[in-house]
Amino acid sequence: MSKDHRAPEQGAAEKKGPRFDRRSFLTLLARGSVAAAVTAVVAQIIRFLSFQPPGSASSIMPLGQPDGYPRGSLSYLAEARVYVGHDRAGLYTLDAVCPHLGCLVKLHEEGGFICPCHDSLFDQEGRALSGPATRPLQHLHLWFDQEQGQLLVDRSEQVEPAVRLIL
Amino acid sequence: MSNRRPNFFYHLHPPTIPTREAGPFYTFGLGGISLLLFLVLGITGLIEMFVYVPTPDGAHESIRNITYLAPYGWLLRNMHFWAGQLMVGTVILHMARVVFSGGYKSRRLNWLIGVALLFFTLVLNFTGFVLRWDQDTAWALMVGTNLIKSIPGIGTALHDFLIGGENVGAPALLRFYTWHVLALVLVASVLITWHIFRVRRDGGISHAKSAPRVGREQLVRLEILAMLLTLAALFGVSLLVDAPLGPPADPTALITEPKAPWFFLWIQELLRVASPFLAGILVPIAILLVLGLLPYALDRSDEGIAVWFNQQGRIVQLVFLIILAGAIALTLRGAIR
Numbered sequence: 184m185s186k187d188h189r190a191p192e193q194g195a196a197e198k199k200g201p202r203f204d205r206r207s208f209l210t211l212l213a214r215g216s217v218a219a220a221v222t223a224v225v226a227q228i229i230r231f232l233s234f235q236p237p238g239s240a241s242s243i244m245p246l247g248q249p250d251g252y253p254r255g256s257l258s259y260l261a262e263a264r265v266y267v268g269h270d271r272a273g274l275y276t277l278d279a280v281c282p283h284l285g286c287l288v289k290l291h292e293e294g295g296f297i298c299p300c301h302d303s304l305f306d307q308e309g310r311a312l313s314g315p316a317t318r319p320l321q322h323l324h325l326w327f328d329q330e331q332g333q334l335l336v337d338r339s340e341q342v343e344p345a346v347r348l349i350l
Numbered sequence: 351m352s353n354r355r356p357n358f359f360y361h362l363h364p365p366t367i368p369t370r371e372a373g374p375f376y377t378f379g380l381g382g383i384s385l386l387l388f389l390v391l392g393i394t395g396l397i398e399m400f401v402y403v404p405t406p407d408g409a410h411e412s413i414r415n416i417t418y419l420a421p422y423g424w425l426l427r428n429m430h431f432w433a434g435q436l437m438v439g440t441v442i443l444h445m446a447r448v449v450f451s452g453g454y455k456s457r458r459l460n461w462l463i464g465v466a467l468l469f470f471t472l473v474l475n476f477t478g479f480v481l482r483w484d485q486d487t488a489w490a491l492m493v494g495t496n497l498i499k500s501i502p503g504i505g506t507a508l509h510d511f512l513i514g515g516e517n518v519g520a521p522a523l524l525r526f527y528t529w530h531v532l533a534l535v536l537v538a539s540v541l542i543t544w545h546i547f548r549v550r551r552d553g554g555i556s557h558a559k560s561a562p563r564v565g566r567e568q569l570v571r572l573e574i575l576a577m578l579l580t581l582a583a584l585f586g587v588s589l590l591v592d593a594p595l596g597p598p599a600d601p602t603a604l605i606t607e608p609k610a611p612w613f614f615l616w617i618q619e620l621l622r623v624a625s626p627f628l629a630g631i632l633v634p635i636a637i638l639l640v641l642g643l644l645p646y647a648l649d650r651s652d653e654g655i656a657v658w659f660n661q662q663g664r665i666v667q668l669v670f671l672i673i674l675a676g677a678i679a680l681t682l683r684g685a686i687r
């Protein structure tokens with residue numbers, strides 16, 4: 184900084200070295216404020232675009248009467264996107280959403296489930312057998328609601344694979 | 351020609367052009383054809399916007415209206431669809447031309463703009479595919495948005511930013527619509543203008559030093575011919591082959607054969623064998639990075655400009671060929687599955 188006090192003729196020759204005079208300070212200030220303002224505006228635009236309107240859909244879906252699911256049956260409930268099964272132990276619901284990237288799994292001719300998107304295979308219990316899916320299909324909480332007089336499933340509540348509803 | 355003032359179209363060209371490079375078998379007009387298709391997309395898309403309804407309930411129905419009821423709507427939609435698909439092809443072929451004739455040499459910035467344009471061409475095509483809102487769209491969006499979620503750290507935030515909510519619904523469609531008809535088009539238009547401006551700034555189409563030159567009239571005549579041929583071809587396929595439209599998107603319906611749009615089939619194939627983050631995010635980013643870096647990392651020489659399969663660019667040509675062959679092989683595998 185002490186170089187700033189030199190005579191102008193000398194100063195001109197010194198221009199090559201690192202100098203920080205009033206002009207470059209003001210330039211830096213101007214550019215800095217423009218950059219800061221742009222950053223601030225862009226950040227707010229990103230926040231605006233990330234905004235999510237309030238109110239989310241319920242994760243609880245009706246499945247109808249239990250006698251719609253006789254022992255030995257396994258049926259797809261489109262609205263709830265679940266398979267409802269009834270084996271010797273009782274009723275259970277399997278999430279049809281593939282744990283790989285979210286396609287809906289179909290019944291496989293050789294038993295179990297297959298995902299049509301990238302060919303992940305799952306067994307009856309939803310365990311991942313082959314393909315890119317590494318996690319099993321989720322068993323979801325299923326119960327009989329006395330008030331509504333029908334079966335309900337909560338898509339956001341997972342249960343152990345062995346859990347069965349016995350009526 | 352001599353006494354008239356050159357019109358605007360002439361004016362876009364330099365007064366003289368290297369003879370060989372002005373001929374039909376150097377650039378094959380591929381950049382210009384890509385530009386023409388982009389313009390056709392802009393015009394046909396603008397007309398479609400007057401009828402298309404960007405809501406989950408209205409989208410598929412409005413496309414059915416365009417396709418089956420509006421006078422010549424089918425032709426309009428087919429032309430918009432086929433121009434988009436052809437453009438993917440011409441842009442990739444254009445890129446190949448640039449690689450194999452050493453056209454990236456001494457014009458690396460323009461190469462980078464070109465790589466960005468490849469990205470925009472694909473993303474514009476994908477966002478357009480989403481607007482169809484049929485069953486293919488529904489599952490491709492499902493897979494695509496879950497892929498975004500697989501990015502460590504910023505995945506969820508980016509996902510919400512893209513679809514405007516936790517699940518794909520009306521906000522997502524509106525966002526894809528806005529990107530497709532305005533935001534991406536705007537940026538792509540600026541990039542294309544800059545790209546073509548750079549060609550002139552870099553001294554016109556690349557050519558050997560002190561190559562013989564001809565007046566621009568010859569090139570302009572060829573360009574008009576290429577334009578007519580392209581339009582005829584576009585018109586031809588649009589008359590004969592209809593753009594696909596499946597049943598309306600229903601996120602609860604089971605479907606048998608979900609297929610990614612053809613230009614992303616190679617990603618769908620990779621997703622069968624590799625983790626989502628690797629196959630769906632890292633590999634595509636890596637490919638764009640490698641392509642962008644080719645003239646920086648693998649061939650910095652300025653010899654071999656405008657020489658087909660020039661010695662200096664052998665490695666660049668090889669790497670490009672490997673990427674291209676890999677993508678084509680995977681695409682074919684996905685297509686015949």
Ligand code: HEM
Pocket residue numbers: 377378379380381382384385388441442444445448452453454457460461462463464465466467468471542545546549554555556
């Ligand atoms: C929207 C897509 C594109 C359009 C409309 C476009 C347009 C053009 C045009 C009109 C030219 C001059 C003549 C010609 O070569 O045909 C050109 C040259 C060029 N393009 Fe593109 N292009 C696009 C995409 C790309 C891509 C994907 C790349 C490569 C990554 C690329 C790299 C280049 C380079 C390096 C040149 C100069 C070549 C030379 O001077 O020999 N472009 N582009």
Ligand code: FES
Pocket residue numbers: 281282283284285286298299300301302303314315316493
């Ligand atoms: S989404 Fe099911 S295997 Fe990929």
